Amino acid sequence: MITTQIKSELQHSSSLINKATDKFTSDPRHYQITFLLIFLLFGITNLGWEVEQFKFIVTFITCLSTQAVFTYFTNKDFNSLKSALISSLSLCLMFKTNEMGTIFLAGFLSIASKFMFRINGKHIFNPTNFGIIITILLSGKAWISPGQWGSNGLLLLFIGLLGLTVLLRVKRLDTAFAFFITFVGLSFIRNVVYQGWPIDFFFHQFTSGTLLLFTFFMITDPVSTPSHKIARIVWSVLIGVVAFYMQHILFVNGAPIWALFILSPLTILFDKLFSANQFKWK
Amino acid sequence: MIMKKLMTILLLCAGATKMSAFCGFYVAKADASLFNTSSQVILARNGQRSTITMWSDFKGDVKDFAMVVPVPVVLKKTDIKVVEHTLFEMLDAYSGPRMAEYYDNNPCQNYDLESVSDMAYPSSMARGAGMQEESKSAKKEVVKIEARYSVGEYDILILSSKESVGLADWLTENGYKIPSGANEVLEPYIKSNMKFFVVKVNTDELKKRGTSAIRPIQISFNSPKFMLPIRLGMANANGKQDMIVYALSKTGRVETTNYRTLKMPTDNLVPEFVADVFGKFYHDLYRKNMKREGGNNVYLEYAWDVSMNAYIKCDPCSGTPPEIAEMMTAGVDWLDFDYHYNTYNGSVFLTRLHVTYDRENFPQDLMFQETPNKENYQARYVITHPAQGPFDCSEGKNYLSSVYKRRVEELQELSRLTGWDVSNYADYAYTINGFKIPMESKSTSTKNTKNDTTGFISKPNNQIGLPNNGTITSENPTKEAVFNPIYLDDDNKGGNNSADGSKGTDAYYIVALGAMLLLLFMLISSRRKRESV
Structure with missing residues (x-):
């Protein structure tokens, strides 16, 4: 009698937890x-x-x-x-x-x-x-x-990891990676290959939490990115290029944020050129 | 070990005393042993125009003095000036960490006794003397002499080069001793199309001036880069170097964009005796703070509007605020003067930054940005003088007991800030201007107490509630004891730099663990969901 009561209590509470996690996820x-x-x-x-x-x-x-x-x-x-x-x-x-x-x-x-x-x-x-x-x-x-984030690698790894889980859910991994690879790649070519800065110099500039927050939480906003996958990738690569130019040639602080602002309206153009189903928050 | 060496070599801190080395590196022309320990720089920024004034306490023979600074453009002669070192002394004294003192009123008397004063610490500079001048023609094909000037006691060359090996060779052939590894350090600057501002002392000119001291040198140029090259300075440095940056800007605070800019602790109440050893106190506080926050930060020591717009320029002032003429000498060229009314429009904001850098923690040059942040800040430490006796009224008794509490807290604060072992200073808490505090309320004081003439109970011979439970070995702390403080931890003993930012690391692991759990949780829940579907 008592055991069944406990069982039902347990079931009830576990179903509550399930409901909560379902709601969360x-x-x-x-x-x-x-x-x-x-x-x-x-x-x-x-x-x-x-x-x-x-x-x-x-x-x-x-x-x-x-x-x-x-x-x-x-x-x-x-x-x-x-x-x-x-x-x-x-x-x-x-x-x-x-x-x-x-x-x-x-x-x-x-x-x-x-x-x-x-x-x-x-x-x-x-x-x-x-x-x-x-x-x-x-x-x-x-x-x-x-500069407020300092340069502790571990913290940044976690911003990245946590960002990744969100991106997997909203299916915008392509956007983040296209931007990040373009921006980091161009910077690598300029700083390390061409200018010959040591590798820790290169890494130091990517340990800015602002850049990672931007990559994983801002540029990937599904409601303001092109809906078509290819359009999205092209768009992010463009942002990467402009951000690189602003950062390394014009020496603008927080270059990616400015680059996104300048290129955001292109989303509309890309959506006209490439039709795809629009993202909807569930 | 390095820290220990540093501590003995320089009593850096606040009003810093011995400073040497600029953002460039010294290249010795003889085998003179040169130390690149610290330097002071004034940075004035107006739009794209930077004016950088550099000063160091060069300890060797001036004929060995040489400096190489990467600059973005070929400087004109009018872009190079020599200024008096009093400019630095004034800025240093004005903006350095300060101590404020307050006086308690005697609760048993009716008159007011209140004042604020300040303590400036001495700023002394000593320099060597010597003279020699030398210059050879360049290997035109590799190194190009863009310009050659003589300004004050300095002979200046602006060099450009296509390759670092060539530049290094050229410098070597012309009698400069290049630190090993200079090639690699020079390379990225050459590839970034930077020019090199090479300075030597013209000893004849120095002789004509009738002095042995070389003056600070100032350069101005237009560039979107708002930065200070520190990497060259690390090429021949032993361990960490200290640099004080005084940034003068139009709108507000200057901060670093590629390192954290952190405020130093401020407005802490510390024991009265700290006034005698303020330099040592701030030095240890700075080192301990750096240990706690990590070795790769820049520390804010002062931020204030120093123009006519601000009525109060500091509280308390540890030196005279900079005059308009001094600010203009430092490169402030954005003020609109109204000579008729003897006034001007525009504001000047002074930011004092302190950075202790080494190769490991500072892989990049310091990049700055000017922010619109006009919030005033000063590193300030407060001592409170208790009232003079007698305290024979009932309020007096309560007052003494409150002073006791305050002093115990001051000692704890001192220990927390500097890592000093304060157990030797128990007497400081118990004896207030010759009066013993009443101890009835203190549980530890029930034994070994006796009444004294003031009607209060004197201190027990036992421990008090101080942070570490060491016994009282000296009832009357002497100055020597303070000057050679015993440290509770390793922070200021020197050595072991690897543990920099240990607190931060612990926290990182906690966050890491939390994140892992969260990820695991999400993984499980999403799998379960898929199964249920």
């Missing part, structure tokens, strides 16, 4: 949120980032409320708040400013760009990318700190 955005949160906490506890609670709070409130308002007046699919959560986390990780107004602007622009620059259900710009770049240009009071 049902949407790749859940992974993304978890991983970005881990990076943020890690940065604060181990990389000496300042705890800017107030900034974080403003970022989250701005992103989520903007998303909620826009969603209310459009498709009323409040599942999209998860995307806003990802945008806020990305902003907390990459975007630096001392002014609340600037944070508000970045948060608002990130989310609003999704609704304002939209063709056939696809975003012309990557939301966070758009928010960061436009706020830097408009306010002049914001910046990105590529």
Whole structure:
């Protein structure tokens, strides 16, 4: 009698766990949120980032409320708040400013760009990318700190690994690799083969967490990348080339982020040239 | 071992004293033993224009002094200047880590006694003397002399080359002793189309000036690269080198883009006696902090708007803020002057960065970016002087007990910051301006106590709640004891650099483990899902 009761209790609880895990694994955005949160906490506890609670709070409130308002007046699919959560986390990780107004602007622009620059259900710009770049240009009071991650290989390996699991779920591995291989390959040819820098010089520049976050969490956003596989690869290679040029010839800080901003609108063109089924968050 | 050597060679820290070596390397013309231990650089950045002023305390004979700095363009004569070293001394004294002192009020008296003062530490420079000048014609086919100038006491060549071996040979043939391995270090700069700014001292000119001291040299050029070449300096260096960078910018803080820029701990309350040994204190604090955070970071020691826009330039000031003329000498050329009202528009932001670099931890030159971050920051340590007695009112008794608590915390903080063994300084916590603190509330004080004339109970002969449980061996800590602190850990004893960033590594393993578990969990759950389908 008692054993059956325990059995049913166990079954019940295990089915609860199953349900929870199913729910978690049902949407790749859940992974993304978890991983970005881990990076943020890690940065604060181990990389000496300042705890800017107030900034974080403003970022989250701005992103989520903007998303909620826009969603209310459009498709009323409040599942999209998860995307806003990802945008806020990305902003907390990459975007630096001392002014609340600037944070508000970045948060608002990130989310609003999704609704304002939209063709056939696809975003012309990557939301966070758009928010960061436009706020830097408009306010002049914001910046990105590529140096904040230090250069510990192990950490970066894990950003990569965790990013990989997300990419497997959203099927955007091709985008990340096409970009990464192009960018790293061109840099290798220039720095090591041509200029003769030692190999640790070369590795040092790829230990920037900002680059890996960009590769695995930003450029691969399925809603702002071309839908066709070949188009996607060509598009990412182009971003790699432009990023390389900006970084090594023009000496622009955070070159990949600028390159993505410049080339994002090409997505629309590529989607016209190569037709394919569009990605939908589940 | 290297650290130990460094500690004895230079009392670097704060107001740093002995500095030597620029971002280029020294090439000795004789077998003079040269140490590239540390240097100071002022970087002024206006858009694409960089002005770099370099100064070192060159310890050898000036006729052996030579410097090679990679520069992106062929410099014109007007781009090269010699400035007075007082510029560095002023910036150093002004922006160095500082100590603030506060005074308690006597709770038993009615008058106010409060003030803030500062402690600047001495900044001394000593230099050798000597004279010689020499130059030979270049092997035209490999090394091209782009320009040749004489500026102040310096003879300057701007060289360009197609290959590193040729350049190294040329330097050797012209009497420079090139560090072994210089070829490989020069190669990437040549391939990056960089020119080489080669400096020697013209001893006759130096004689004419009637001095033996060489002055800082300044170069200006336009380039999108905002960087300092440190790699050449590592070619002939023994171990770690220290460099202080004073960056002057238009909008806000300057930070490194390829290394972490971390703030030094600040506003920590430390014991009064630290004032006597502030240099040593900051040195050990810096080393311990570096040990904790890892050897591959750049440390922020000061950040402040130093233009007319800012009314308060420091709190407290450890030196006079830079005058407009001094900033202009350092390369600040973006201010709009209104001579009628004797004022100007525009702002100047000063960032002081401290970096300790070696080949292993710094594979790349330092790359910088100017940020709009105008937040002020200073590395500041605070001592609090207790009130003078007598403390014969009831508030006085409570006051002494609060001072005791504060002093124990100060000692713990000191130990945490520097790794010093503070158990010898128990007396510091118990005796306040000659008054013993009341000990009734302290459980450890029940034994071995006696009443004294002030009506308070004197300290026990036993341990107090200090961080390590060492017994009190000296009741009256002497200055010598402080000057030769006993370290609780290895951080400042020198040696063992391999353990740099040990705390970080532990955390990495924890994160790694967590990530592994997460991956495993996801793998299992996705497999189970597939099975169920």
